[in-house]
Each structure stands twice: as structure tokens, then as C-alpha cells.
Amino acid sequence: DGGITQSPKYLFRKEGQNVTLSCEQNLNHDAMYWYRQDPGQGLRLIYYSQIVNDFQKGDIAEGYSVSREKKESFPLTVTSAQKNPTAFYLCASSPDTFRQFFGPGTRLTVL
Amino acid sequence: GIQVEQSPPDLILQEGANSTLRCNFSDSVNNLQWFHQNPWGQLINLFYIPSGTKQNGRLSATTVATERYSLLYISSSQTTDSGVYFCAGGAGSYQLTFGKGTKLSVIP
Numbered sequence: 645d646g647g648i649t650q651s652p653k654y655l656f657r658k659e660g661q662n663v664t665l666s667c668e669q670n671l672n673h674d675a676m677y678w679y680r681q682d683p684g685q686g687l688r689l690i691y692y693s694q695i696v697n698d699f700q701k702g703d704i705a706e707g708y709s710v711s712r713e714k715k716e717s718f719p720l721t722v723t724s725a726q727k728n729p730t731a732f733y734l735c736a737s738s739p740d741t742f743r744q745f746f747g748p749g750t751r752l753t754v755l
Numbered sequence: 756g757i758q759v760e761q762s763p764p765d766l767i768l769q770e771g772a773n774s775t776l777r778c779n780f781s782d783s784v785n786n787l788q789w790f791h792q793n794p795w796g797q798l799i800n801l802f803y804i805p806s807g808t809k810q811n812g813r814l815s816a817t818t819v820a821t822e823r824y825s826l827l828y829i830s831s832s833q834t835t836d837s838g839v840y841f842c843a844g845g846a847g848s849y850q851l852t853f854g855k856g857t858k859l860s861v862i863p
Contacts, residue, residue: 675849677849679853684855686759686841686843686853686854686855687772687841687843687853688853689850689852691852692849694849700849702850703756729859732796734796734798736798738849742786742803742848742849743788743800743803744788744799744800744851745800746790746798746799746800746829747795748795748796749796749797751796
């Protein structure tokens with residue numbers, strides 16, 4: 645099946661630890677995105693990548709890092725520098741028509 | 756940056772009723788999309804509609820780019836329509852700014 649997968653679905657982390665969220669797509673989309681959603685809020689863009697080996701900061705990139713070594717993969721690392729990392733993280737991809745399609749999300753909780 | 760305002764913030768409908776959701780933008784956008792987030796958090800892309808009108812089954816959307824707003828129409832609502840509806844817009848092709856959403860509850 646074609647689609648976007650995110651893992652894990654739920655993630656628990658101790659303060660001070662880095663954690664990496666996985667995002668994979670087999671839709672052959674060029675662009676990929678990471679968003680953060682807090683309760684009762686809209687989505688905010690963390691990073692996006694238009695092509696392999698290139699990525700751009702979004703509105704709230706501080707405390708996060710990404711890589712884009714393969715077209716189908718765009719992992720997000722939440723570092724210990726992110727002051728309030730507990731949130732719902734959503735990955736998306738888009739073809740050249742820019743319509744965005746989302747994965748199921750990862751709920752990160754910092755204990 | 757672009758500000759996106761959605762109204763109403765909450766909406767309760769009886770099954771079978773129609774509704775209109777609105778999205779206003781503070782500046783011109785050339786990338787405008789509507790999404791539905793189900794109770795489990797999955798976002799579904801409903802429309803890519805920077806201008807004009809589109810229809811998909813019981814849903815339709817209209818964007819008036821010159822007046823910086825977009826409308827989403829839901830007809831004959833069903834309980835499965837419940838969730839949060841987001842609009843998002845951007846001046847470029849990749850970056851989208853999301854509104855805070857309209858939470859729709861359809862009751863039997």
C-alpha cells in the first residue's frame with residue numbers, strides 16, 4: 645500500500661534525552677514536512693525538505709534537527725534543547741502539486 | 756507572516772444538517788488547503804483550492820482569493836464528519852500556516 649508511515653505511535657522520553665521520530669513515504673513525493681500540534685491548536689511547521697540533502701527551517705525549528713539522505717525518509721530528532729517537547733508530531737509529504745498528505749502521527753511525552 | 760482565522764471555533768449539528776465553515780487570511784495566498792482531523796489524529800486532505808470552487812461528494816469548497824477567504828460547505832452531515840477542520844494557506848508553494856480549526860460535532 646502506498647502511504648506515509650510514522651513510528652513509533654507513542655513515545656516516552658526522560659528529560660535531557662534526545663529522541664528520533666521516524667517518517668517514511670513510498671509515494672515518490674519530492675517534498676516532506678514535520679509539524680508539531682499542541683492540544684486545541686493548529687499545526688506549526690518545524691522543518692521541510694524540497695529535495696534530498698536539502699531542508700529548510702520552519703517557524704519553530706529551535707531544539708529540533710532533521711536529515712534527508714533518502715527521498716523516502718525524513719527523520720526528526722527532538723533534542724534536549726527543546727524546552728517543551730511534549731506534543732503530537734505529524735509528518736507530511738507532497739508531490740510537485742503541493743497538496744500535502746499526512747502520516748498518522750507520533751505522540752511524544754516527556755516524563 | 757500570514758495569519759489564518761477560522762470560524763466558528765466550535766459547531767454542533769444534528770445529523771442531516773448543512774454547515775458552512777469559514778477561513779480568513781491576513782494576506783494573499785497562492786496555496787490554500789482544507790483538512791479534516793479525525794478523533795484519532797489523522798489528517799485527511801480534503802481540498803487544494805487556491806481559487807475557485809471544487810466539490811467532492813457532500814463537501815464543497817470555495818475560495819475568493821481577491822477577498823482573502825475560503826468557505827467549506829458540508830451538506831447532509833453524518834456522524835463520521837465529526838472532528839476538527841483546518842484550513843491552511845501560504846504565499847509560497849511549500850510553507851503552510853494553519854488556522855486553529857473548527858471542531859465539528861455531529862449528533863445522531
